[in-house]
Amino acid sequence: MVELQCEFKVKCLRSDRGGEFLSTEFSKLLESEGIQRQLSIAYTPQQNGVVERKNRTVVEMAKAMLHDKGMPYFLWAEAVHTAVYILNRSLTKALDNMTPFEAYSGRKPGIGHLKVFGSLCYVHVPAERRQKLDAKSVQGVFVGYATCEKGYRVFDPSTKKLILSRDVVFDETKSWNWKETSENSVAMTYVPKQPDNGFEVTPHELTEVERSPSSPCIFSQAEEQENAIHEHADISQPYDHTPLKWRNINDILAQCNLCIVEPEKYEEAAQDKAWIKAMEEELPSDKQVIGVKWVFKTKLNLDGSVQKNKARLVAKGYVQKPSIDYNETFAPVARLDTIRTLIALAAQRSWKLFQLDVKSAFLNGILQEEVYVDQPEGFVINGKEDKVYKLYKALYGLKQAPRAWYGEIDSYFAKCGFEKSLSEATLYTKTRGEHDILIVSIYVDDIVYTGNNQEMLDEFKEDMKEKYEMSDLGLLHHFLGMGVIQTESSIFIHQKKYASALLDKFGLKECKSVSIPLVDTEKLSKEDGSGVADEEKYRKVVGSLLYLSATRPDVMYAASLLARYMHGPSNKHYGVAKRVLRYVKGTLDYGLHYMKGKKAVLVGFCDSDWGGSVDDSKSTSGYAFSFGSGVFSWASVKQNCVALSTAEAEYISAAEATTQAIWLRFVLEDFGELQAEATPLQCDNTSAISISKNPVFHQRTKHIDRRYHFIKDALQQGIVDLVYCPTKEQVADIFTKALPKDRFNYLRDKLGVVSAQSLKGSISV
Incomplete structure (x- = not known):
């Protein structure tokens, strides 16, 4: 090759001791041509340093190109071929302002056709090879330059074929998504060079693509074009036993250019869909492996x-x-x-x-x-x-x-x-x-x-x-998350550790405590002009208070009220939330105290404010139930509709409490505590009691949703009994509105929320 192309005689060939260089046939060839052979000492690559260093350069360059576009490793041979092609057209220190290609051929190389390796590209399909409605191009991945033809090498991941064509449009900013490729074969087959006619797009044409001295073509262009009409089989086809001399030259080329690499570990196999499918075949087809x-x-x-x-x-x-x-x-x-x-x-x-x-x-x-x-x-x-x-x-x-x-x-x-x-x-x-x-x-x-x-x-x-x-x-x-302290005569539940952690979490460990969670004269609204607070931090505070209410019904209303402003809370809302935490600071060891009562009877309390919400004038329902001592079930809920009177608001609250009373009766019955008599439901509004028991105020109650009249049926069946209690003794009042200090403390004691230190025997928490 060197003698024919450059008219230089090869006098000496230096190589390592690879088997291909020590074969009898190769030795006879060198001897017949009068070429001297120099072999490096075993395990001494330094004696062949120029070639070894260039080999390292080529491999590192190929690796960089593969990783840059996230390409699979089975295309490593294409990357190496392209790396050599580019290096032969790049300046080197060994030559003075000259590329290896120019030193070899005597003319400067053209570089206008160079493209980014691994880029997405579109290969034109001539009209002769497609139907009327078929696509005019196929998508592929650019993998190099043809050595014996003026064209590009394009790999089609969907068919696993290698296409040689000059009519290619490139998108060098994009690359193929190899992870989603559904095909499972890594074999490459050749498709012939396309004719030059029938252009339907505006492709980049190669005006001059020089032959790479490192990859000489051993066939004439006429032979290549003659044999290029054949398409070649995939590697998955059976082995061809036809004698070598009778095989088509393109079949032989396809096998020579085919690179088969068996992965040594899972990480390598996971980059190839073929190996992934092989692993998946070990499982039922409709199952997946879960990490x-x-x-x-x-x-x-x-x-x-x-x-x-x-x-x-x-x-x-x-x-x-x-x-x-x-x-x-x-x-x-x-x-x-x-x-x-x-x-x-x-x-x-x-x-x-x-x-x-x-x-x-x-x-x-x-x-x-x-x-x-x-x-x-x-x-x-x-x-x-x-x-x-x-x-x-x-x-x-x-x-x-x-x-x-x-x-x-x-x-x-x-x-x-x-x-x-x-x-x-x-x-x-x-x-x-x-x-x-x-x-x-x-x-x-x-x-x-x-x-x-x-x-x-x-x-x-x-x-x-x-x-x-x-x-x-x-x-x-x-x-x-609840602490439970059992003594001979009572049970005390609390969340002191959690409450202390809350204060530490929100930076209020050393804050000054307050006596009540909310100021009774202060009203909250969505638009208060105080600026927007940190929504995430606000939600964390309110969520923590809601969880704390599991043993602290005294903060239930405050937490429920603040929860209405989870979206777009203001600085004022956040300030109120911190005030509730300051109240918690002064009541860290408070909890619910249960003890043996005089009579084991389920008793309920229900109450409501009227139009307490500044934003929509809706009322707040509250209820609580006890079984001889402290309350064990309670709620503070904003009503779904606007009540036209206090009687209507109280009536709705009583209906909601009735549903809870029925469920608690069922639970107590499972416990063996059958409630033979109707459960008394304490209400401080005589009009609401009258509506539930008598068909009075019809003109003022006809609009009330029928589901709230459920209480009437429960009264008739003797399940609950709505009875009057003085407002002063209405325990549920603490769940409907902010209260003054004395009133709040009085109802808190009625709930059974007390300090551990105030109990007989001074329970330690």
């Missing part, structure tokens, strides 16, 4: 000390698809009203509350669907890194895990003779004889139980330990 990860958690005691360090393997359930990877996801949890009702009942009956914790509860749930997950990091089996696990039981993080666990525990309780409540799906009772009862409430993996028969309590604990891996936490001390 897993470790989650670490430090569990604390009530006093803030470390209870244990917990590591949990969870599934990345967010990639699951409904109706394919899971069907049902819902799993009920106990309402806080139910938990407080159980606590109030235990205090009334002098029962003890106990707690069990199911270790890794979700792992006990039996899956109904086929689910496959990766091997967990740190526990991958050597030699089987490409294997996956098929789950029999649920993992935390799976969409259906809570449902699977609930189905398991529900089935077990049914076998053990428990009866599930129709009013609370997480409440179970078991009776023995006429008087003995065992009550169990579950909240995911936390189980609270109580009863009047110690033998039944002990049997239940042992049965649970035998069935599941359990932690016996003894007496109930800490549940859902």
Whole structure:
């Protein structure tokens, strides 16, 4: 090649000791041509430094081009070919202001045709090769320059064919999205050079593409054009046993240019759709592998000390698809009203509350669907890194895990003779004889139980330990962020630790406390002209106050009022929220106190303000229920409609309280506390009582939504009894409006919200 093109005689050939250079045929060729051979010493690449360094330059350049456009590794040969093509047309220190191409051929190279490797491009399809409605071009990826023809090399990822054409339009700013390529073969086949006629677009034409000295063409242009009418088979076709001398030259070229690389690890295989499909074929066609990860958690005691360090393997359930990877996801949890009702009942009956914790509860749930997950990091089996696990039981993080666990525990309780409540799906009772009862409430993996028969309590604990891996936490001390203190005569629940953390979180640890959460003379509205507050921070404060109200009904109205301004809160709103936190600062050790009362009867209170909202003139309903001592169920809710009178507002409030009273009666009946008489519902508005019992004020009540007349039916059936109470004794008044200090403190005591230090025996929290 050198002798024919440059008229130079090759005198010496220096190389390493590669097998291709030591073969008998090659040695005879050198000998016949009179060429001296120099071989480098084994393991001494320094003796062949020029070639070794240039090889490093070419490879690094090819790698950079592949990574720049995110191209798969099977195109590495094309990248190397293009790198050599460009380097031969680039200036080098070895030559004085001259490129290797010019030094070799004697003429300057043209560079106007150079394009960005890996760019998106569009190859023109001549009219002779397409139907009338077919596309005039095909999309592909630019992978280099033809060496024996004046054209570009374009790889079509959809057909895995290599196209040689001069009629190409480029978009060098874009690249192919290899991750979404749906084809699964990496084979490349050749498509012939297209004719020069039939242009339908304005392509970039190569006016001069020189032959690369590093990639000489061994066939004449006439032979190439003659053989270019054939398309070639994909690598996935059977091996061709035709003798080599009878094969088409383009078939041989296709096999020579085909690069097959087998990945050595998953990261390499994951870059190629073909290998991904090969891995997926190991799974059912309609399933996918779900990733897993470790989650670490430090569990604390009530006093803030470390209870244990917990590591949990969870599934990345967010990639699951409904109706394919899971069907049902819902799993009920106990309402806080139910938990407080159980606590109030235990205090009334002098029962003890106990707690069990199911270790890794979700792992006990039996899956109904086929689910496959990766091997967990740190526990991958050597030699089987490409294997996956098929789950029999649920993992935390799976969409259906809570449902699977609930189905398991529900089935077990049914076998053990428990009866599930129709009013609370997480409440179970078991009776023995006429008087003995065992009550169990579950909240995911936390189980609270109580009863009047110690033998039944002990049997239940042992049965649970035998069935599941359990932690016996003894007496109930800490549940859902609430501290529970049980004495011989009472139960006290509080959230002192949480309240203290709130103050620290919002920078009010050292703030000055106030005696009441809200100023009774101050009204809030959406537009108060005080400027816009930090919405995210405001929402965090209000959300925290709502959670604090689980044991602090005295902040319920304030939290409910502030929650109305979650969108676009003002600086004034945020100032009021901080005032509520300052009130919390002065009442850190306050909580609800339950004790044995004179009579175990469900009693309710309902009240309403009238048009208290400045923005829309709607009223606020409030209710509270007790069972002998402190309240265990309460609410403060803005009404859905504008009331035309105080009587109407009170009537609506009474109807809302009635629905809660009916549900609480059902729950107490499940507890074995049947309410034989109608539940008294205390109301301080005689007109509202009259509307509920008599068809009076018809002209003023005909517009009231019929659903609120539900109370009349409940009264007639003897479920509730709406009775009058003086406004001074109306406990629910604290849930409807801001009150003066004396009035607020009086009703707070009536709720059963007291300081731990004020109790007999000075309970320590």
